[in-house]
Amino acid sequence: MTAPHRRNERSRRAILDAALALLTETGYSRMTIEAIAARAGVGKQTIYRWWRSKGAVVLDALVDGLPAAAALPDTGDIHADLRAVIRATVAEFADPHLSATTRALTIETLADAELAAQVRDRLLRPQLDQVRDRLESARRAGQIRDDAPLDQVVELLFGPIYHRWLLRTGPLTEPYADTLVTLALTAACQPTVGPATERQPDLHAE
Amino acid sequence: MTAPHRRNERSRRAILDAALALLTETGYSRMTIEAIAARAGVGKQTIYRWWRSKGAVVLDALVDGLPAAAALPDTGDIHADLRAVIRATVAEFADPHLSATTRALTIETLADAELAAQVRDRLLRPQLDQVRDRLESARRAGQIRDDAPLDQVVELLFGPIYHRWLLRTGPLTEPYADTLVTLALTAACQPTVGPATERQPDLHAE
Amino acid sequence: MTAPHRRNERSRRAILDAALALLTETGYSRMTIEAIAARAGVGKQTIYRWWRSKGAVVLDALVDGLPAAAALPDTGDIHADLRAVIRATVAEFADPHLSATTRALTIETLADAELAAQVRDRLLRPQLDQVRDRLESARRAGQIRDDAPLDQVVELLFGPIYHRWLLRTGPLTEPYADTLVTLALTAACQPTVGPATERQPDLHAE
Amino acid sequence: MTAPHRRNERSRRAILDAALALLTETGYSRMTIEAIAARAGVGKQTIYRWWRSKGAVVLDALVDGLPAAAALPDTGDIHADLRAVIRATVAEFADPHLSATTRALTIETLADAELAAQVRDRLLRPQLDQVRDRLESARRAGQIRDDAPLDQVVELLFGPIYHRWLLRTGPLTEPYADTLVTLALTAACQPTVGPATERQPDLHAE
DNA sequence: GGTTAAGCGAGACGGTACGTCGAGTCTTGAC
DNA sequence: GTCAAGACTCGACGTACCGTCTCGCTTAACC
Incomplete structure (x- = not known):
C-alpha cells in the first residue's frame, strides 16, 4: 500500500x-x-x-464528524439511564434527516461486506458497547440477573428499533422507547420462563 | 393506468x-x-x-413464488411453538442464498418508501401476524400478561434477528434463537420492572 | 451491422x-x-x-461538405490546364487553415490503416484521377509520350507538394507550382534518358 | 536552461x-x-x-541510433548512382518495421512545427543533401541541364515515394524506383517543355 | 572533505477525455 | 394497442495520462 x-x-x-x-x-x-x-x-x-x-x-x-464516545451516565438507576439513551436513539431514527443518511449507508453495507464491517465497528459498536457496559455495571450492582446474556439484551433494545425503522411497521416515539426499555429490562431482571436454554457464549469475553 | x-x-x-x-x-x-x-x-x-x-x-x-401463509401450529405450548418458528426464521437468515434475496429487497426498501410499504404488507406482515395471532391466543390462555404489548413483543422476537443479520454482530444459530425466545417470553410473561409506562396503542386495534 | x-x-x-x-x-x-x-x-x-x-x-x-468532383477543364493545352490545377492545389496546401485540417487527418491515417484507405479513396483519389484523366486525354492527343507511366506522372506532380508541405522544406508558391508542372511534363514528354526500364504496370488498367 | x-x-x-x-x-x-x-x-x-x-x-x-551520413558514391554515372540510393530508400519505406518508425515520427512532425524542423534538419536534410550534392556534381560534369532546379529535382525523387507510402496508392518496388529515377533525370536533363517559368530561388544559395 | 544545491526516483495531485454502461424515453413495424 | 427491437439523450462510471508538484535521497561542485 x-x-x-x-x-x-x-x-x-x-x-x-x-x-x-x-x-x-x-x-x-x-x-x-x-x-x-x-x-x-x-x-x-x-x-x-x-x-x-x-x-x-x-x-x-x-x-x-462524530464526537468520541464517552461512557453513558451511571446514576445507579439502570432503568432511567437506559431510558435516556434509548429515547435519544429512537429520536435519532425518527428524524428524517439523520435517518436518511443512516438508511443510505445501510443500503451500501448490504451490498459490501467489507464496508459493513467498518460501519459496524467504527460507527455502531461504540454505541452498543456503551449500553453493554452500563448493563454490566448494573449486573455487578445486582440489578439484573447474573446469567443474563448481556449482548442479547443489548440487541433486545436496538433490534426492535432497527426493525421498526427499516420496515416502517410503527411510529418511533418516546412512549415506544419507554415500553421497549421496560420490556428489555424485564427480560433481563426477572427469572426466565420456559425450559432452560443453553448458555450463550459472551461475545465480549476475553 | x-x-x-x-x-x-x-x-x-x-x-x-x-x-x-x-x-x-x-x-x-x-x-x-x-x-x-x-x-x-x-x-x-x-x-x-x-x-x-x-x-x-x-x-x-x-x-x-411464495406459498400462501398458513396459521402457525398451536400446540398449547407457546414456548415450543415460538421456538419452532423463530428457529426457522433464524435458519432462513443464516442461509446465504435466501439471505441474499432478502438483502436485495431490503436495499430497495430503504430507498423507496412506496415499495417498502408493499414489501412490508405483502411479504412480512403475514409472517409477523402469524406470530402475533399465536401470542394473542396465548394471552387468552393466560400464558402471558394481559397488558403485554403484543406488537412490541413480536418485534422483540424479529428485531434482534434483523439486527444481528444486518450488522453481522454475531452468529445466527439455534441456541441463539432459543435464548431469544426465552427472553421475549420472559418480557411478556413476568411482571414488568421499573416505573409504569404509558400503555402503547395497539397497532391492530380497529 | x-x-x-x-x-x-x-x-x-x-x-x-x-x-x-x-x-x-x-x-x-x-x-x-x-x-x-x-x-x-x-x-x-x-x-x-x-x-x-x-x-x-x-x-x-x-x-x-465536398462538391462532387467534376472533370478538369480541357482547353487542349495540357500545360496550361495542369498549371491551373497544380497552382490551386499548392495554394490549398499553403493556406494555414485548410492545411491544418489535412495535416490532422493525415496524422490519423498514419495510425489507422482502415481510415487511411477511406481517406485515400473518398477524398484524394477523385482529385488524382481528374489529373490522370486529363493526362490520358493529352496522351491521346499526342502531347505526351506514348509509354509515359501516367500514374507516376501524377505522383510526380503531387508527391513533391506533399513532401514540401509535410517536411516544410520550402515555400509553397505559384512559381514553385509552375516549375513543378514544367518538370513533370518534361519528364512525360521528352524521350527518357538513361537505360531502358521495365514498363510499370498501369494501376488503372482494366 | x-x-x-x-x-x-x-x-x-x-x-x-x-x-x-x-x-x-x-x-x-x-x-x-x-x-x-x-x-x-x-x-x-x-x-x-x-x-x-x-x-x-x-x-x-x-x-x-543512426550512423553519420557519408557522401554518396560518385561513379561518374549519375543514373546508376541515383538508382542505387533511390532503390535503397524505396526498400526502406517498404519495410514494415522501419516504416513504422518513420510513420511515428511523421505523426509528431505534423502536430509540432518545432519538432518538424528538428526532424527535417537532423534526420532528413542530410539524406536529401547527399542526393543534391551528387546532382550538383553531375551538373558540373554537364550531365544535367545548367538551369535545372536541383532542390526540386531532389523533391521529384523523394516526394513521390513519400506520397505513395503515405497514401498507399501503389507498391514500393525496385522497378518503381527505377522508373522514378528515369523520370526525374529526364526532367533534369532534357530541355523543358512548355512556356518558360521564373527561375526558382535556390534554397541552398548562400 | 564537507556543504549544499541540483538532479533524481517516486508518485500524489488537479484535470481532461476516454470509451462503456445503464437509465428511462421514443420510434418503427409486426401482429 | 401491445409487443420486440433497439436508437436516442443523458449522466455517471472507473481508467488512463497529462503535466505539475512535492517528498527524501543521492551525488557531484565548489568551497
Whole structure:
C-alpha cells in the first residue's frame, strides 16, 4: 500500500467536507463521486486512490464528524439511564434527516461486506458497547440477573428499533422507547420462563 | 393506468422468471433492467410499462413464488411453538442464498418508501401476524400478561434477528434463537420492572 | 451491422456539422468526441455507435461538405490546364487553415490503416484521377509520350507538394507550382534518358 | 536552461532505450510518457526536464541510433548512382518495421512545427543533401541541364515515394524506383517543355 | 572533505477525455 | 394497442495520462 505520509491532508478534508455537505443537500443516492470531486476541487482519481466506494467516503465523513464516545451516565438507576439513551436513539431514527443518511449507508453495507464491517465497528459498536457496559455495571450492582446474556439484551433494545425503522411497521416515539426499555429490562431482571436454554457464549469475553 | 386485460401473460411470466434467475445469479445490485429484458426476450418498455422500478419487479417475482401463509401450529405450548418458528426464521437468515434475496429487497426498501410499504404488507406482515395471532391466543390462555404489548413483543422476537443479520454482530444459530425466545417470553410473561409506562396503542386495534 | 434505416438523420447531420465547426474553430487535435457530442446536442454513444474514431467522423464531415468532383477543364493545352490545377492545389496546401485540417487527418491515417484507405479513396483519389484523366486525354492527343507511366506522372506532380508541405522544406508558391508542372511534363514528354526500364504496370488498367 | 553537466547519463540512456523499445513494441501512438518513465525506471519529471514532448524523446532516440551520413558514391554515372540510393530508400519505406518508425515520427512532425524542423534538419536534410550534392556534381560534369532546379529535382525523387507510402496508392518496388529515377533525370536533363517559368530561388544559395 | 544545491526516483495531485454502461424515453413495424 | 427491437439523450462510471508538484535521497561542485 502507498505510504500514507504522502497523502495530502488538505484534499482529504475537502473531500470529507464535500461528502458531508452533499449528503445533507442532495441525499445519498443522488450524490455522485463526480460531484464530490467537483465540490472538493479535487480530481476524481484522488478519491478513487484512497477510498473503495462512495460508501467508504461517507463512512469516513460520518465517523470523522462524530464526537468520541464517552461512557453513558451511571446514576445507579439502570432503568432511567437506559431510558435516556434509548429515547435519544429512537429520536435519532425518527428524524428524517439523520435517518436518511443512516438508511443510505445501510443500503451500501448490504451490498459490501467489507464496508459493513467498518460501519459496524467504527460507527455502531461504540454505541452498543456503551449500553453493554452500563448493563454490566448494573449486573455487578445486582440489578439484573447474573446469567443474563448481556449482548442479547443489548440487541433486545436496538433490534426492535432497527426493525421498526427499516420496515416502517410503527411510529418511533418516546412512549415506544419507554415500553421497549421496560420490556428489555424485564427480560433481563426477572427469572426466565420456559425450559432452560443453553448458555450463550459472551461475545465480549476475553 | 393501462387496461390490464390487454396484458401479455407470457411476457409477464418471462420477466418474473428472468428477474428471479438474475437475482440469484448476479445478485440484486448488479442486476439491471436491461438484463432482465434481454433475458426475458422482451422490450425494455414492456417492463417500464408495468413496473415502477427494479425493486417492484423483484418484489412481484418473490411474492409470486411464495406459498400462501398458513396459521402457525398451536400446540398449547407457546414456548415450543415460538421456538419452532423463530428457529426457522433464524435458519432462513443464516442461509446465504435466501439471505441474499432478502438483502436485495431490503436495499430497495430503504430507498423507496412506496415499495417498502408493499414489501412490508405483502411479504412480512403475514409472517409477523402469524406470530402475533399465536401470542394473542396465548394471552387468552393466560400464558402471558394481559397488558403485554403484543406488537412490541413480536418485534422483540424479529428485531434482534434483523439486527444481528444486518450488522453481522454475531452468529445466527439455534441456541441463539432459543435464548431469544426465552427472553421475549420472559418480557411478556413476568411482571414488568421499573416505573409504569404509558400503555402503547395497539397497532391492530380497529 | 445495424439496419441503417433506423438511423436518426437529424443526429447525423448535427454531428457532422458540429465536427466541421469545431474543426475550424479549435483545430483537429484539440477537438474531442465529447465536444462534438455536446455541440451537436447528442449523446456520446450516438457517435460511438456509428463511427470508429474521431478521424472517421471528420472524414465523413469533410467528404459530406465536398462538391462532387467534376472533370478538369480541357482547353487542349495540357500545360496550361495542369498549371491551373497544380497552382490551386499548392495554394490549398499553403493556406494555414485548410492545411491544418489535412495535416490532422493525415496524422490519423498514419495510425489507422482502415481510415487511411477511406481517406485515400473518398477524398484524394477523385482529385488524382481528374489529373490522370486529363493526362490520358493529352496522351491521346499526342502531347505526351506514348509509354509515359501516367500514374507516376501524377505522383510526380503531387508527391513533391506533399513532401514540401509535410517536411516544410520550402515555400509553397505559384512559381514553385509552375516549375513543378514544367518538370513533370518534361519528364512525360521528352524521350527518357538513361537505360531502358521495365514498363510499370498501369494501376488503372482494366 | 539547466546546466547540462549535472545530467545523469545513465538515465538519459535508459530513457532513449525504453523509448525505442516501446516504439517498436506498442507503436508510437499507444506509447506514453508514463510508460517510458516506468520502463526506464525513471521519474516522469526527469523526462519532462530534458524533453519538450514525446516526439522530442523519440527523435533523440532515433537520431542517437543512426550512423553519420557519408557522401554518396560518385561513379561518374549519375543514373546508376541515383538508382542505387533511390532503390535503397524505396526498400526502406517498404519495410514494415522501419516504416513504422518513420510513420511515428511523421505523426509528431505534423502536430509540432518545432519538432518538424528538428526532424527535417537532423534526420532528413542530410539524406536529401547527399542526393543534391551528387546532382550538383553531375551538373558540373554537364550531365544535367545548367538551369535545372536541383532542390526540386531532389523533391521529384523523394516526394513521390513519400506520397505513395503515405497514401498507399501503389507498391514500393525496385522497378518503381527505377522508373522514378528515369523520370526525374529526364526532367533534369532534357530541355523543358512548355512556356518558360521564373527561375526558382535556390534554397541552398548562400 | 564537507556543504549544499541540483538532479533524481517516486508518485500524489488537479484535470481532461476516454470509451462503456445503464437509465428511462421514443420510434418503427409486426401482429 | 401491445409487443420486440433497439436508437436516442443523458449522466455517471472507473481508467488512463497529462503535466505539475512535492517528498527524501543521492551525488557531484565548489568551497
